[in-house]
Amino acid sequence: MAKLLTIQGGKPLEGSVRVRGAKNLVPKAMVASLLGSEPSKLRNVPEIKDVEIVTNLLTIHGVTVDVEPETGDLTLDPRQMRNAEHSEIDTHAGDSRIPILFCGPLMHKNGEAFIPDLGGCRIGDRPIDYHLEVLRTFGAVVDKQVTGIHITAPKGLKGAKLDLPYPSVGATEQVLLTAVMAEGITELKNAAVEPEIHDLIAILQQMGAIISVNTDRTIRIEGVDRLSGFRHRAIPDRNESASWASAALVTRGDIYVRGAAQRDLTAFLNTYRKIGGEFEVDDDGIRFWHAGDPLKPLVLETDVHPGFMTDWQQPMVVALTQAHGVSIVHETVYENRFGFTEALKRMGASIQLHRECLGSNPCRFGQRNFLHSAVISGPSELKGTDIDVPDLRGGFSHLIAALAAQGTSRVTGIEIINRGYERFIDKIAGLGADVEMTGR
Numbered sequence: 001m002a003k004l005l006t007i008q009g010g011k012p013l014e015g016s017v018r019v020r021g022a023k024n025l026v027p028k029a030m031v032a033s034l035l036g037s038e039p040s041k042l043r044n045v046p047e048i049k050d051v052e053i054v055t056n057l058l059t060i061h062g063v064t065v066d067v068e069p070e071t072g073d074l075t076l077d078p079r080q081m082r083n084a085e086h087s088e089i090d091t092h093a094g095d096s097r098i099p100i101l102f103c104g105p106l107m108h109k110n111g112e113a114f115i116p117d118l119g120g121c122r123i124g125d126r127p128i129d130y131h132l133e134v135l136r137t138f139g140a141v142v143d144k145q146v147t148g149i150h151i152t153a154p155k156g157l158k159g160a161k162l163d164l165p166y167p168s169v170g171a172t173e174q175v176l177l178t179a180v181m182a183e184g185i186t187e188l189k190n191a192a193v194e195p196e197i198h199d200l201i202a203i204l205q206q207m208g209a210i211i212s213v214n215t216d217r218t219i220r221i222e223g224v225d226r227l228s229g230f231r232h233r234a235i236p237d238r239n240e241s242a243s244w245a246s247a248a249l250v251t252r253g254d255i256y257v258r259g260a261a262q263r264d265l266t267a268f269l270n271t272y273r274k275i276g277g278e279f280e281v282d283d284d285g286i287r288f289w290h291a292g293d294p295l296k297p298l299v300l301e302t303d304v305h306p307g308f309m310t311d312w313q314q315p316m317v318v319a320l321t322q323a324h325g326v327s328i329v330h331e332t333v334y335e336n337r338f339g340f341t342e343a344l345k346r347m348g349a350s351i352q353l354h355r356e357c358l359g360s361n362p363c364r365f366g367q368r369n370f371l372h373s374a375v376i377s378g379p380s381e382l383k384g385t386d387i388d389v390p391d392l393r394g395g396f397s398h399l400i401a402a403l404a405a406q407g408t409s410r411v412t413g414i415e416i417i418n419r420g421y422e423r424f425i426d427k428i429a430g431l432g433a434d435v436e437m438t439g440r
Helices: 026-035 049-060 086-093 098-110 129-137 169-179 195-207 238-250 263-275 310-320 341-346 392-404 414-419 424-430
Strands: 004-008 014-018 040-043 064-068 073-077 112-115 141-144 149-152 161-163 185-189 210-213 219-222 231-233 254-258 277-282 285-290 299-301 325-330 350-354 373-378 386-388 408-412 434-438
Touching: 004 392, 014 424, 026 040, 026 049, 026 073, 026 098, 026 169, 026 195, 049 064, 049 086, 049 098, 049 414, 086 098, 086 112, 098 112, 098 129, 098 149, 098 169, 129 141, 129 149, 129 169, 169 185, 169 195, 169 219, 195 210, 195 231, 238 254, 238 263, 238 277, 238 285, 238 310, 238 392, 263 277, 263 310, 299 310, 310 325, 310 341, 310 373, 310 392, 341 350, 341 392, 392 408, 392 414, 392 424, 414 424, 424 434
Parallel strands: 014 254, 040 231, 161 185, 299 325, 386 408
Antiparallel strands: 004 408, 004 434, 040 073, 064 073, 112 149, 141 149, 185 219, 210 219, 254 285, 277 285, 325 373, 350 373
């Protein structure tokens, strides 16, 4: 029997929650530990599915992973690292796309890598072909097989010059994890510069890597022969922080997010204030609340950092259904990220999707027939309904909508939300939500 979450909506969420390390950093930091010749310690690690998947993948490759759940500390010892059976990798990879990032470290240490077919959230075109092309640029030989992809580097990995057509986070991570021990110098132009990328660079630098980041999105890496371990506290999850902030806004609540950091939420906080939300920053976190006045509509465009990130868009769309007037949201990062709005429309939201670019930001999707702009009219009275979670951020956005709606919502597919939100059911219950979990 699948898990079913029943939500009785209409109650403001009030109280406090704690966020730990960023889902978009922690699994990659765990992969980086493969490169070390000594154990590493990663602090502030959340209990999420992606961490479990990477822990399992590291374990089958001979890495010892010790967990301290109360403190969120992981000790990762790669000194007995070995090749894993293909069937084991396939079993433990799950729906995560993280295995593609194992390739560089595994080739440096074991001479080869194998990755199965990759899953992940169905929010747009996230092909691994570009990852493979990056690896070929370093000298890797890619053999696509029925069961997956076998990658070797018979002549070793060499530094390379790369220019990304789009500042992809995944491609930038791939280059960093491969270039740090490649022979020679690597230059990456048009790199992603998200806070999680800078935190990964800080980790690699602790290990002995030589990496510089220029203001024009160029990253320069000088390859080294050996890397040691690291001791690092992961930056807080800015996506989870923004999600709780939106939950406070939509439910007319008041939530103190312990661990939230203002610096990496600048674009979100500006938008939050424009729509009519209030926040207060202190040394331990940020308090978010609905100020009481009608929420204001706005025009919003997603962008790479330092812009308004795409992962903030979906929970903010739920808030905009409660704004008085017409809002426009232009998604420029993932072309299919508005699929989650179908459930919102069944709940009573007024949302129209358009193929045109309803914004001024440069966009790759305007001539490609994707529904990537949304017009939202509000306020809408949301009513409970049955929901099947489509993806991570869309799923949490559905929870926010259900918590604000009048009546009962029944939510399935919540396992996807576990990929990036630690103990989220306990947290919403602790904020006063009326929720019940059934099934296994």
